[in-house]
Amino acid sequence: MSESPQPLTLPDAEEFEAWVRERAAAGMAQASELVAALKADPTASTVTALESYDRAVQHLGEVAAMGSLFSNVHPDAGVRAAAEEAESQVMRVLTELGLDRELFEVVAGLDGAGLDDAAARLLAHVRRDFTRSGVDRDDATRARITAVRERLTELDQEFSRQLREDVRSIRVAPERLEGLPEDWRAAHPPEDDGLVTVTTDYPDAVPTRMYAHDAQVRHDMAVAFLSKGWPQNDAVLKEMFALRHELAGLVGHSDWASYDAEVKMIGSGPAIPAFIDRIADAAEEPMRRDLAVLLERYRADHPDAEEVPAADAQYYSEAVRRERYEVDSQEVRRYFDFTRVRAGLLEVTARLFGLRYEPVPDAVTWHPEVTVHDVHDADAPAGTPPFGRIYLDLHPRAGKYSHAAQFTLTDGVAGRRLPEGVLVCNFSRELMEHDHVVTLFHEFGHLLHHVLGGRGRWARFAGVATEWDFVEAPSQMLEEWAWNHEVLATFAHDAAGTPIPPELVERMRAGEEFGKGVYARTQMFYAAMSYWFHTERPEDLEAAMRRLQERYAPFGWIEGTRMFASFGHLGGYSSGYYTYMWSLVIAKDLFSAFDEDDLFDTEVARRYREAVLEPGGRRDAADLVADFLGRPSTFESYEAWLAR
Template sequence: MTSPAPLRLPDADTAEQWVDHRATTLLGTVQELADRLRTDPPASVLETLELWDEITLQLGNVAAVGSLLSNVHPDAAVRTRSELAELEADRLATELSQDRAIHDVLAALDPAGLDAQASRLLERTLRDFRRSGVDRDDATRERISEIRERLTALDQEFSRNTRDDVRTISFPAERYAGLPQDWLDAHPPAADGTITATTDYPDAVPVRMFVHDAEVRAAMTRAFLTRGYPQNDQLLQEMFALRHELATLLGYADWASYDAEVKMIGSGPAVPAFIDRIAAAAEEPMERDLAVLLERYRRDVPGAEQVTGSDASYYQELVRREQYDVDSQQVRAYLDFAKVRQGLLDVTGRLFGLRYVEVAGAAVWHPDVTAYDVVDAAAPEGAAPLGRIYLDLHPREGKYKHAAQFTLTDGVLRDGSSLASSSQLPEGVLVCNFSRGLMEHDHAVTLFHEFGHLVHHVLGGRGRWARFAGVATEWDFVEAPSQMLEEWAWDAEVLAGFATDAAGEPIPADLVSRMRAAEDYGKGIAARVQMFYAAMSYWFHTERPADLTAAMRELQARYSPFPYAEGTHMYASFGHLGGYSSAYYTYMWSLVIAKDLFSAFDQDDLFDTEVAGRYRDRVLAPGGAKDAADLVADFLGRPYTFDAYAAWLAR
């Protein structure tokens, strides 16, 4: 079949009209297809499923563009229209998910003779209808629709408040002593001799890690941890209440039970049990880490009972420098952003058998954005792409503040089907906020992590069904492939290929070895911080506390290595309370699996073509066509276990 063409994006002058036209046209198409499915469905079972899948695809096309451009477009009017497009798509999706006539057509289909994927699609579709309340009475379905629409609006407002609330601190230039010279060069003092730093990551992270002045570090910590407050407090209260109401209307005990039903973990009560299992496993490593950290802290703060949160990054950096001979500023000298980005493309291209061909003159939403066609490395020059990716990697006003992969289009190849003309390439966008100059190694690791989602999206977007396209596995598995890809950003031989200083000298292998040892030093602390976040996301949804700050303080005291910073409200900018809701535990759940996946690779040859090819074909390429546990077992030759993670945490 002819390969589908990439989506043609608008130029800046026509973007608002383009979003409006695309949303209006595609949602109109969805309505027409839905009318056909209700009144005159195809005679073939397979064609009926294809028709429903096409409805899913076109709804996703509207929602994906709306979500992306509302978070990245520099024009506020485009962001606003994009938010509306996403809301319109969600509203129609909810309406169709409760449409009894469509449900009855699909429920009457005979699965006999369907292949495994088509049978899976039918089963998952009917489950989705049930979870949407199709079997409830009219009043209940109407209330469910109201709740879902309001939740979409709340999530958008929560994200917008977090995105737009950029705070600043200002101090005399001399009080920023300790920061790297390139950071200081990029922040010349104002006329009054002060330097202003923002809460965007390229400012906030170095200030908290390197500035010698404890008051400056504390000021940045307070500013960073109060973003979104107070405006997001009431939004979250309403969000948690509505999610709980929705779950109970559908017959579940609480939102976490509803949410967990379709994840690997299986049930709501299993979430706190998992959190406590990880917390217990991390207890001894955390105490060991904290003893080292407190000993160093007391040299500067005699008699201190514990290390404050505002001092933690700085003193962890001192421990790494003094006890492991790892100076992050020395490491930064090898991590020029442009080289790291190219190294990322080279590494993932070699690992997965891909080429990235820059698309000259591609329409993009900002000059910082670069587009690449992703091509099979074995294909001849000029071959049709497997997909397209966009890299939007630096901060700017009005842009999403964290790091994430956004879908532009899900990939579907319907060769031979009645809807072959609706095939489309998988296209994804990497949205990050990195420095344009030198990077912290943690940020390089984050870049590898997020790019893992992008590769998964492209390689998993070559199937017949939109329902299973891309990163469509259970949500508590989606981080595992990306967490595993982080390992390549820690390998000395891999890093030597792109991590070079101004003179072109590669990062020394012994420095990388010390970096790994220093990273191992803090993993107990990191695991417990993650469990604090996971507990907050779970208990906020199940207990719905009236005072979120007080509840956060209690959970921080129970799980976190560091005490609460007075006057802060970290949850107000904790973006994962939106998309991940009660399931932030998924990062650690996925890490358990990622460590097991990585155990299959030869540590002395991370580019072994047989292992890498098997991983690409059996874990990434199927998308959501199988249960995640089965994908992992297909690759490992056995079910996944906790063993590799436990061994890594304990060492």
Template sequence: MPEPIDLPGVGDWLTWVGERCDGELAEAVRQVEQVKAGPSGAGDVLAAWNRAETAIANAESVALWSEVHPDAAVRDRADELSQQVQKYVTELGQDRDLYAVFAALSADGLDDDARRVLEHTLRDFRRAGVDRDDATRDRLRELSERGVKLSQDFGRHIRDDVRSIRIAPGRLAGLPDDYRAAHPAGDDGLVEITTDYPDLVPFTTFGSDGDARHDLSLAANNVAWPANDQVLQDLLAVRRETADLLGYDSWPDYDAEVKMIGTGQAIGDFIERISATSTERAGQEVAVLLERKRVDDPAADVVATYDSRYYAELVRREQYDVDGQVVRTYFPFEQVRQGLLDVTGRLFGLEWTPVAREVAGTWHDEVASYDVGLDGVRIGRIHLDLHPREGKFKHAAQFDMVKGVAGAQLAEGVLVCNFTRGLMEHDEVVTLFHEFGHLVHHVLGGQGEWLRFSGVATEWDFVEAPSQMLEEWAWDTDVLSTFARNADGETIPADLVAAMRRADHFGKGLYAVQQMSYAARSYYFHAGQHDDLTAYGDELQRRYSVYPPLEGAHMHCAFGHLDGYSSGYYTYMWSLVIAKDLFSAFDDDDLFDADVATAYRDKVLAQGGRRDAADLVADFLGRPYSFDSWATWLAE
């Protein structure tokens, strides 16, 4: 059986990262030469190509260290190496001799998986411009290299720009005791509150000082401004020109071709459909928030974005008897992390065995590592890097360390988040379940023969669906009772969980329209050129959200999904539609039903990208997916 990769721990990461990337790239070159040498049959060619793609993926994964390593020199080196890898990938995609080998292959005699590898490989060559003239291919290579550098700049500016406000201690009114204790006044008598999530989220949820909420929200929405404004404009221009050179009407058309949604126009249509379905409910809900705000400010005529979390919390406390400050006492971080492992272990039949740092060789002493077992066999290793620090990725995501390939290499993934080290908000618990779903998908889907289909390798607008479905377990009374306990050892009361669920129904319309305002930025920024992204973003906010734009904010500069998701932020709501349908197969009274959970594990998660996502869902549900479950959820 393959072993986990040998990380350097407290050793020389700078050298290790370079040797890891260079060695894997050299192996990729060797395997590509084997492909070009023309082995005897299609099976041999595809096997050599699989080894090449495996080595390339290993080299590409060096990008992880640019996001998490505490040493800035290692982060910078990882960025440089990532540029080299992407340059090589671009060159391969336009290599006509290599393409000719695949174009000459016959699919006769290949099994379904191998045939799918061949089809997708030929599609990738076409999308890389292999059939274009020399001048066009040269320009496409230039654009690819420039796009990689711009993407890195965009992410680095967000990662490195932590902003803050300084306020008098009295302006922390409404914040929990542990929050205020963790934020003592400095020598100047003022308290610093940063835009990192463990500071930002509780402050905007519980802080009763509206002006302070405004100032912190404004700071958060100006992260990476003004640097990323021009970076984003340049990145959008690269994408527009790339799509044009490849013969597409727009970047969204190019981007959507390999997704479930299919076309750029379909993205716009989906945004309009969700907006039309949600707007009435969102209007009713924001009216409730405004009514509550007028209790504090009778002259109020609008609910601002920085008011939304605070007044939603008050509505839930006063109208649904759910006090977020009480709820959080049941969710100490360490308890939640272990509870998550216990829940997912029971649900999917997985075993999580802790691995000491000196064995795992990780990059920081707060990283927790576990070997993943199934039926007594180790099938992967995971690393949980869950707290903020300087220079680290600022949001929440799962990163590949190693894509699993049966008999060749063990699946390893990293969960990168920015949670508090103390008491968690329940929505943070939900987020942790969500992100961990990607990690489970990565490991379970990493047991097959083909690198191409390893892990979360489905269409990109499906990848959130399994994780969104796993969120449901963070709302179930029986599930929460297994780990949600306060400092006195008391389990979270069933009636409190029931009230939390009722309260959670409030705000679904608000959530849907605000998501569409983000999706609209993602889509329309890419669908055409706009000279002033702030002004156009504000226009889209007014069109799709019930919250007015925040004056003086430039949120697109900190909107990291504009890089990785490009025109496809609609993915989150598209996936939620499917997630609600997937969840309909489970019994609300027994979320651990082994037959259903095992069928889901094996028919969806373990398949990776071996089949189209729609087919995976239909195989599990016994029918095509529909909007019905989502519409029912929205109407509840």
């Protein structure tokens, strides 16, 4: 392997499948050679053995990453299907490795004396992984574990595929779209029958629910958006929950959440609902305060109302921000032209973290809209090779992943492989909502973590390979830069080139503060679904969702909707959606080390880069945070933010 970017695009599904077979076979061969070599030479050093194992797993991981990426972004349905099979094939191989007793005995017998901290950590993690995989179980149990894991991979792919492909729409007379931005309406002309098609993709769904004056249009869009994946994913999710529970039992755990939490910061399954309730209790009064303001505004139009319907919540939240805080999102979006925002994001993060992004215009990609940049240290001499590469795939299209996420392409290892990551989002090609600008900063935080943490010795600890409930903290903290006037003024300009006014940003921030209690309780509703669906495995998911919505959520159920069927985090995050709020608590504490009046303070940013981002998973997340803050993380910054 060489430390250089890897070629991406293959012309068709047949060649892609051939490539996958070759890479998967090579990965298995490496693992087999490892076992054979160690048996033949019992004096082989532990470090040599660990390097061989790390390389074998990384090789397989790259094929799985490619499969995950292409199945979500490639415009060719044949390639997407081949990519899913690639991922499945690698998951089967990795399951075999994890249950290989001969390999486990070799690893268990390695001498850990004299290893440096990172190598000792790797050895401990590999041994732990083998135990968690069930390698010490009897033959029949291991065979069942293999079957369950293979089926779970299939289910996860089916769940994701339904979410990608189930794009719904409503058809509306153009006059019923009054209130939506003029540029949006210009981009959605009536069709031959005089109606406008409005899809459930974010660039349509979000502004429709936020701006359309017609309440029925808002309601119809809410129903369409919150019904995606139904009924197809109902059975998929039930089987997924049942098999995860069975798998946890097969390896000695009481339930999936306990198994999953064992290797996270939170430590145990029962700690998850305790954390959910702690946040819910802290957010109770802020939520009631938010809802009182919202209801007051809603009653101006509906005097006898007792509550704000969920389908109207975004529209009236926007009305409150516009009228009470003098923040009109349609005025705000004039300052966020997509092209300038993308360029500004790169300029801001380059300045902050001491980086230089060099466009790679001749890079081969899977779609013409994808842009590619090599990442350098700002002070690196001209001609110095990059230390990472990023791909930005930021607009919606048919068959593409419909949310926002960072995908790994390759994990970085010093001297062996460059870290390469991909940002996959679905933003407008023209003017952006500020909320989407915040999302872009958030997701770019993951990308930075991936490339900056990709210069260590071990692939296992590369990039965001920290505890999963810490992963969101760096990206959530970077959102703060999207709310600062000094930062925004560098790229947020209207068509005439006038920067966004500081007083507008101040009002935007005040408007954003409104609703954080509602936000926190909504997140706890999602977290509760994530946890209790896995521990209780209800037969009627809709009824269970509605019970949890009544307990935690600020708004009631919209009749006919089943949002759990499109709750994509039930796939990758499984029972751990609480991690978003857990990470936010840490993010608020991390941000307390920065001076809000000087967010371009490169000294603090450099210390943060070196203490938190660059180590990747080489140390426990709690230790990384303590190193940066000079103390253990606390709940105080979050609590103060929520209460103010």
